[in-house]
Amino acid sequence: MNTDPVELAREVLDAHAAWGKTGPGTDECEQASHAFTSAVRRHGYDLARAVLAVSELHRPIRAYDECHDPECRNEHIELEDYWGCDSTVIGWACDECCYDNGNPLECKKHGGDHTGVTADQACSTRAALTKDGQAHS
Known part of the structure; x- marks a missing residue:
């Protein structure tokens, strides 16, 4: 079969x-x-x-900028070479397409810039699984 x-x-x-x-x-x-x-x-x-x-595999994850605020009381997340927090979320990315073991890639869809990308826009593969099979823009 x-x-x-x-x-x-x-x-x-x-x-x-x-x-x-x-x-x-x-x-x-x-x-x-x-x-x-x-x-x-x-x-x-x-x-x-x-x-x-x-x-x-192709799940949206938050993309962060660096937190420069020494007084920040948010919970911080360790990224490749800096710390981010809820205040520094810049958009969304695909864990599979845009990152390799936590290291950002120059992904085809976003060129590594996830500023303003919504969770629905983060991954073409995941978008293809939606009812209409089209990426949301």
């Missing part, structure tokens, strides 16, 4: 497309409906696990 999530998704979507092309109330519609629900039943769990695995 095929466990490649891309192939499983294609099978489900193809079955759905075939079902959508049939006329309601016909034998062909009934067969297509059965094929679609059967594909979802067989592959839904595996697809859901794959989506969750990808979303856990």
Whole structure:
């Protein structure tokens, strides 16, 4: 049995497309409906696990600037070579695409500058998992 999530998704979507092309109330519609629900039943769990695995890898994290305030009472987070805090959050980044073991990368999407980036804009991969499959801008 095929466990490649891309192939499983294609099978489900193809079955759905075939079902959508049939006329309601016909034998062909009934067969297509059965094929679609059967594909979802067989592959839904595996697809859901794959989506969750990808979303856990590509999760938005806060991007910080350096906290220069010696009187700051916020809880601080140690970053690559400085300390940040809740007052110095500048935006969001993808933990997988924009960082390597906590070190910022010159990520393709943001060029390393996450100023003003929302959590929804942090990762194209995660955005592709949304209903419309498009990155939010």
